Structure formats: structure tokens, C-alpha cells
Amino acid sequence: MNSIEHAVDQHAPYNSQGFFSKVTRWIFTTNHKDIGTLYLWLSLIMFFVGGAMALLIRAELFQPGARIISPEIFNQMTTFHGLIMVFGVIMPAMVGLANWQIPMMIGAPDMALPRLNNWSFWILPFAFALLVSTLFMSGPAPNFGWTFYAPLSTTYGPKSTDFMIFSIHLLGLSSILGAINIIATIFNLRAPGMTFMKMPIFVWSWLITAFLLLAVMPVLAGVVTMMLADRHFGTSFFNAAGGGDPILFQHVFWFFGHPEVYILIMPAFGVMSEVIPTFSRKKIFGYKFMIYAISVIAFLSLLVWAHHMFTSGIPLVSELFFMYATMLIAVPTGVKIFNWVATIYKGSVTFETPMLFAIAFLFLFTLGGFSGLMLSIVPADYQYQDTYFVVAHFHYVLIPGSVYAIMAAIYYWLPKWTGHRYNERLGQWHFWLTVISTNLTFFPMHFLGLAGMPRRIPDYALQFADFNMIATIGAFIFGFSQLLFLINIVRTVRGKGPHVSNQVWEGAHGLEWTLPSPPPYHTFSSPPTIDECK
């Protein structure tokens, strides 16, 4: 980088002075770092919003009987908690990480289509305004769960359902535009010498995730469009009286829904593949196999959707196919877990906060994977379907999987982004409180489910009382310990911690660690040359 650019490149686009230009900096920005920051803040805010809803649910379930909120509100809370955590927290966080990291990791000056990048982000607040506005309208907000099955959401859906439908259209548009941008960036903006097989696995995992997004978000848009038509224009996609079929909804929805879970988890795989080698001070074990494994998982994820529908009356042949296809996913996933463990093996491991989250990921995500295998067995699923066992399973996958990975990524890269070290002690407290309370909350749900407690129910039989009380206590500890996370982030962003070097972590490899901490507003305006770095 030449000296002229150094003089010009500040950490802000121009001397933004005055309130108006400070606001417009963020609204009009075309800079990948700014947009990444916006995504991450949105995600953090929504994490507390969706989390507060979860605490309301858990508070109601603290003891049996109708206690705090009406069943109507309870149903709305389960719906919103799911939608917000999936679309408002995990997805934006992952896209935020992609925005910050991908250009720096592949030596690109920015994302390939910077204005479109701005639009992808700025659609989101409007989409959530549309969604959340339904909570303040007369009449119930959407109350049929985040899967919005027909006919609950068509024939019997409240009026506000239409706002949710349009909101999902916007969320889908944002994701599609974002995915296009990521693909164009990775295909087209790699620095000379950054071949595909030299790319960091985080970039690989996002490339494959972007393809999955493009494959399934339009299908989600399609299914909500069918809902809208059924609700208002007299069509009969999901109405048997006209020759349609409510089961069709489930097929189309889960064709999106299952890959969606992988969209939430695959960038997490990418984060793990960066964090674990750094703190093990070893290269990732089996780089190529990691990439093959993600690709195979992504491909298989398009062929397993009906494992969510084993009890809906689909024929035995389909059940068998989807059962075996689902089980097959355990193979590439096992390869990945094996490779991460093999990376740690005989490494000189240190346990900073990102690594702690990574290790918790290895144990607890694997646990979630195992309960997933149990659920994939058709006859067993007849027993588990729609019980708390399912709730336990997907929370083990999504919290120790995606959320821990996001936390690990923030602790890992925040020093690079801000130039300051986070408070390690606070980070460790956050980690231990989080990991203990996660298990306190969700482990008992396995037992509740196996004993037959149905999910999405505001009241329950007396024999479930003890485990529910434990789960609620765990949930509140989890919720409030996230304030430590917030405090740590705000402190670091405001420059409270000690300054860090360019390298930040002793064992870190990759282009982003060659840049100053914090990196200048524009990096790699002229592409770096990649030689033996990897």
C-alpha cells in the first residue's frame, strides 16, 4: 500500500461532523466494514429482543398453570422468538461476519457490488418493522409458530399474517441480494494468487452457504406467495376442497427450511475452522476434506426435507428415503468434527475465550447432532415428534452451534476490527455462565420430551414441573449473562482494552492479520500478492 493512500485512508469515510453526516454515513455507506458493523449491531439488538421473548415463554413455563401471559400471547411469543432468532439474529450476524472478513481474507478492496450490499442491509430494519408492527395492532399477531403451517396460517391465520408474509418477502430479497454479492466477491475479487484451494475455510463455507441461500430463499418467497394467494385471491394450493393439499405447504416450506438450518450452521463451521487452528497453533487438519465435507452437506441438505414430516402420513418409501438421506449427513459432519479434533491433537493449545467457545461447540454441537440422528429414525420420530425433545435438539444445534460460533468469532476478530483487546476475564465469565446455563436450560428438555411433554404449549401436567423449573432458571441465567457479552463489546469498541498488534493472536494465519489493527477504512485498494501464506 503506498503512502498517498495511507494519508487518505482514515477509519471513517470522511471527516463526518455534525449529527446529520454522522447518521448519513451509516445510511448511505457502501463500505463493507461499515455494513458489516451495521449487520452485527442489528443482530445484537435483535438477540436481546428475541431473548426477552424467550424469557417470557420460560417465565410462563416456570410452574404449571396459566400464570403470566395468556395462551394467545404465548403463541405469538413462540412465533416471534423463532422468526427473530433465525432471520434477525443468526443470519444477520453471519452476513455481518462475511462482510467484515471476506474482503480482508481474500485481499479484495470491498464487496463486489457495494451499493447492493448497502441495500441488502437496509431492507432488514424495514422488514422487521413490518413484522414487529403486528404486535401493536388490534387483533392477534402471527401465532402459529415460526413454521407457519397451512391451514393455521391461511384459513385460520389472523389478519396480521399478511404483514408477516410481506416481511418474509423482504427478508428473502435481502438474503438473495446478499448471497449474490458474496458469490460475485469470492469469484471475482480474489487477489492474484488467492486460488480457490488457498482460500480460508470461512470464505469457502460462506461461498457454499450463498449458493444454498440462492437455492432456497426464492422457494420461501414462493411458499409465502402461495399463502397470500390462498388467503386473499381464492386459490387452493393448500386447500383440499379445491384439489390442493395442506401437506404441500410442508413440502415446500421444508424444502426451504431444512437447508435454512445449514445456512445458519455452515458459516459457523467456517468460524470454527479459523479459530481452532489459531489457538492450537497448527494448520487445519484435512483442509480439502473440510471443503468437500461442507459441499456434500450442502448438497444433501436439499434432499432431506421430509424428515420434518414423518408423522404427516407420507408413504413408507418416502420415509425410508428421507431417513437414510438424513443419516447420511452424519458422515460428512463426522469428518468435520474429526478434523477439528485432529487439529487440536498435539497442538500447543491455549484457552482464550474464542477457543473456549470453540471447544464447547465441539462437544455440545455434536450432542445436538446425535439427538438429530435419533430424530431421523422414523419409528423413533413417531414418539419424539412435536415434543420437547425436538426443542432440545434444535436449541443444542443452534445455540452451541451457530450462536457460540458467532460469539467465538466476535471475540476472535473484534481486536482486529477495533485495535483493542476485549477483557479476557469478563470473556471467560461470559463463557462459563453461558455454557453452564445453556445446558441447564436445554438438557432437561430431552427428558421432558422423552416423557411426552408437547412443545408450544403454555401449560403442562404436574409431572413435568421440576425439569421446567430448572430450564427456566437456566434460561434466565443465560439471558442475563449475555449482558456481560454486551458490556465487553461496548468496552472494546470504545477503546477500553489494551492495544493489539497486527497479528493479534500468536497462531493466526491469513491476510487479515497482515493488516493494521484496526484496519484502515479501505483495505487492499491495490491487491496484495499471495505467495506462501496460508
Add this chain to the structure above:
Amino acid sequence: MIHEKGSYYLPSPSYWPIFGSCALFCIMFGAAHWLHGVNWGPPLFFVGLALLFFVMYGWFHHVIQESLAGLYNKQVDHSYRWGMAWFIFSEVMFFGAFFGALFYSRISAVAELAGDSTSLFGASALTHYLIWPGFMPHWPLLHNPDPSLFPAPKQVMEAWGIPALNTLILLSSGGTITWAHWGMIKNKRSHVLIGLLLTVLLGITFLCFQAHEYITAYEDYNLRLTSGIYGTTFFMLTGFHGLHVTIGTIMLIVILFRAYLNHFNSEHHFAFEAVSWYWHFVDVVWLFLFVFVYWL
């Protein structure tokens, strides 16, 4: 901001995206209220739509100015190519959802409602025995399981009339746009203009025929969105396709103007190519529609 010659062009901050988001919000918020019979719904919807058109005009205008100023090098051009290609892929998946619904309904839902429990996806014939024992399977559906809710059409669309003609029209429009592309490569402006004009005219002809067909369906055949799953899939699939033809035709008209204004040369005409990709995509979707909605 410094732009070295030959480096990747990074646009300065832009206000178009946020206006685009406001426009989308007004459209959606307005449309939802419109559906609920709120009287300020339609005005808000149209204000949003107008704003969206304004944003598209302004945004594209800006991009075109940058392009004409020579700010885009080969690499930028490639980004736009990847962007457009994968956008079209996402559109393919959108149509895929509706084709999926069509195939599922034809193969599984209708058979199941008729008491056939051997189909691939459906399993239970109970709906047939318990609710609509009189329902007979056939495609297109001329009797719905519950005719009081979904009155059946009197007649179905005939493939070998206007639809076949429309197939010919769209296929030849694919030919004329390719012919225009040849002109572009040879830098022959009049050749390009004639090719584009023919394509636009064929697109408009297609739309007129399609409109005529819809009127016939609604008025003479009693085939409507409310005619059960046949009418549903027929109108939703051909409707979304028609919408895409309309968008494609508007884009072609814009390109025609730009060609007239000498915006393109044999080296530099990605906008033209993007629209022609889109047009071919619309073309291919129609072939599938013709085969699976009209013919088989």
C-alpha cells in the same frame, strides 16, 4: 477517494438503496392494508410503487453515467455478470417452487383425494372415503372435491391454439435478440435497433395474446383463480411468467433507447447481454409452461 487507473471501482456512498427500502416498505405496508380494506392502503401502495420506479430510474441512471464515464473495468464488468447470472438462478428457483406445487398437485394431491393411496408422496385415501367419496381424478380438474367452495371451470385451455402461437412468438423473439447481439458484436447500430425493436414487438404481441386468453378464460370458460387447483396453478404460473415478460419487455425498451443513444459498442454492452439473458430465461420458462401447464 483515490482511483488508480485499472483498479476496481468503488462507488461513493449512495442514497438510492435507502430510498429503495422506503419504497418497498410503503408498497408492502400499503398492500397489506389494502387487502384488509383500509382506505389509505391503496394510495400508500401506489406512492411506494412510484418511489420504487423513481429509485430504479435514478439508480440505473447513476450506474449508466459511471459506465459511460469509463469507470468500469473488466473486473467490474465480471461482477455484474456474476450478479445477473445468479439473480436469474434465484428466479429459476422461484418458478421451481410453483412448478413443484403443480407437479405435486397433479401427481399426488389429486390422486389422493380420489382415493388412490399408491402415489409417491401422498399416503392416505381417508379424505376421499370420509369427506368427498364422489370425487373422480382427472387433470385438468373439471370437478373439484367441493364445488360449492371452488366452482369448476367449464372448459380447460387448449394447447394448440393461442398458446402454441405464443410459443412460436417467444421462440422467434429469442432468435431476434440473438440476431441483435450479432449486430452488437459487429458494431452495426441499425442492425441492433431492428433486432431489438422486433423483440420488443414480439414481446408485446405475446402479452396481448396472453391478455386475450385470460379474458376468454374468465368470461367464457369460467376458469378463474378460484376454480380449484387447476385454475390456481394455471394462473399463478402463467401470471408470474407474464409479469416477467412485462418486466423483460420494459428492460428491452430501455436497452433499445440506450442503443439508440449509442451507449454500446462491440466491447462494452453488458446491459444488453444481461437483458438478453433474462429474456432467454423467460423464454425457457415458457417452454416448460407450455409443456406442463397447457399440453400434457
